[in-house]
Amino acid sequence: MDADIALILLQDGVVNGAIYALLALSLVLVFAVTRVILIPQGEIVAYGALTYAALDEGRLPGSVWLLGALGVGAFLAGLFADRRVLARGAVLRLALETLAVPVAVAALAWFAAPRKLGVAIEALLTLAIVTPMAPYLYRLAFQPLAEASVLTLLIASIGVHLALLGLGLVFFGPEGYRAQGFSDARYALGGVVIPGQAVWIVGTTLALIAALYLFFEYSLAGKALRATAVNRLGARLVGIGTALSGRIAFLLAGLIGTLSGILIAPLTTVYYDSGFLIGLKGFVAAIIGGLVSYPVAALAAILVGCVESLSSFYASAFKEVIVFTIIIPVLLWRSLRGEAGEEE
């Protein structure tokens, strides 16, 4: 292996790692705030990619109907949850959040899809279609269980994953799609050609990490999320709604997942079931970060990407095995240090 090949492999690893980093961050975020291990994050990625690819081809994506269905589900779940304290204002707010949003988004998509309004509009529209699904899922599946154990939440999470997988097949079909890239530009840098799409991916990841930092450090909602993560009971005592925190966490996770999907859609062919494996690699990185540390998780994600890329060169038949084996020494080290005591 000469230096050129090593550089190309590392570049490839960093690009894939940047996607895993985004997913790892959202997994850490959701776990810290709600204690849910968000397995369906992979499906959100696949939905994002497939929705973007459909818009890119000028078709109305099937996810529009799914968004509507989830919205109605979330509306009914919301009504049921607050059935004892229903006031007209609350119902109106709920309807606005769960019914008006899908209708407005669907109308926009119906108007914009056949017109092919360019990459930026299509990406924004994709965000508008897929992102709200995550908070709707929270209302439907996780909010009623908010006080349950981590294991119960994990089981619910697997259930949601399986349901979304099936729905993905119904709404997108069995075949894969691939979208046009944001940029066909190529930059030469010391003998290595860097495609424009790679710059977009790494740039978006860095920008998003910076934005998340600012959000958690300086905004009220961000501070509320951090407070909930540190101590749920304490946060409630000082007047922070944990249900609202959960919805915001899921909204952010949905946003990040959809964005990841939009970023990988031009890199590879995405299928309705592609998301799980991508999400799993983000999960490996999140585990290395102990499901609490954002910077460690992000760095670990880059490491996962590079290990994957190098192992695909040296031993392509064992690539996945090598990638998922990374988790074993980390778990050993964590349990030997003995700090991962049961918190329940």
Place this chain on the structure above:
Amino acid sequence: MRRLAIMLLAAGALSICAGAAWAQIKIGVTISTTGPAASLGVPQRNSIALMPKEIGGQTVEYLVLDDAGDSTKAVANARKLIDESNVDALVGSSTTPASLAMIDVAAEKQVPMISLAASARLIGPMDVQRRWVFKTPQNDSLMADAIAVHMAGAGVKTVGFIGFNDAYGDGWLNEATRAFAVHGIKLVATERFARTDTSVTGQVLKLVAAKPDAVLIAGAGTPAALPQKALHERGYAGKYYQTHGIANADFLRVGGKDVEGTVLPVGPVLVAAQLPDDNPIKAVALDYVRRYEAANGVGSVATFGAHAMDAGIILQAAIPIALKSAKPGTPEFRAALRDAIEGDKELVLTHGVSTMTPQDHNGFDQRARVMVGIEGGAWKLLP
């Protein structure tokens, strides 16, 4: 009024039940209409809808179950179809692992089974269990030989191989290695990738470094376009060969201009309209394509669905013969049906002409494959 409604309802329910019971022959189908093999299973399900509802004066009912490409589920489906519905024959499953698992059930219950999966291991080496198993897709060896012959004719001396990291890739690696050795072609690089991979840069760099005259990509469906796109990106200028696993319109859509000039062996149904008129397969294949597209839209036909149709044609030919010696729903009928299928001579299917023997439960010969190139975003029959 209310009583009338109830009576009407009851009558309706009765007639529905009776409709199911009236069918004299039952065919159990388990295919992968969801899960990773859904792009095989969906056109197969659509093809089953086109199969004849009456054969030899008997009504035929098709009971279609989904196994999601899962071996355990396929076995459970097969048992359910046999134990609860007393089917006369099994069709399926779509993938090799699921079909392999079903062999035990078919042999134990003595029900003839027609698999829609490709591996030659399903029907060979012939033994007591595989007596009951037939399959409609061509053997990989037939296709690998065709590729090797074409390569030798095109002056290819060295080949790089990149295949799926599963049974499909393994099978092709074995067959291709054998076929290449026969024709004096050297395999200089062997790489593997997974259906779900988002990047194959590492494998492609290694392939390019080995500088082969041609690259053979052994993948099924649209994921097989990924290595080819990556090879193009790295400026690989040699010839590209693919396998018949990619032969549907979605591959052309995903591959775009990067797959122009690719050569692959495939069942003749894919280019039915371009076949010479004296080819007996042309009429059968065109009829299938016309009926499939009438029901599912223009350009929707895929070779995978045609494998299911072939199973239907085989049953259509065998059932009248079996009916002469036994009544449907009995073990005798199932045994007679098995013998009748094994006795097929020069039966024209959409994918070729089949002559079964006790040793060969596929029966295809050279006529079951043609070489096809991708030109201008369409399949083009090569001489």
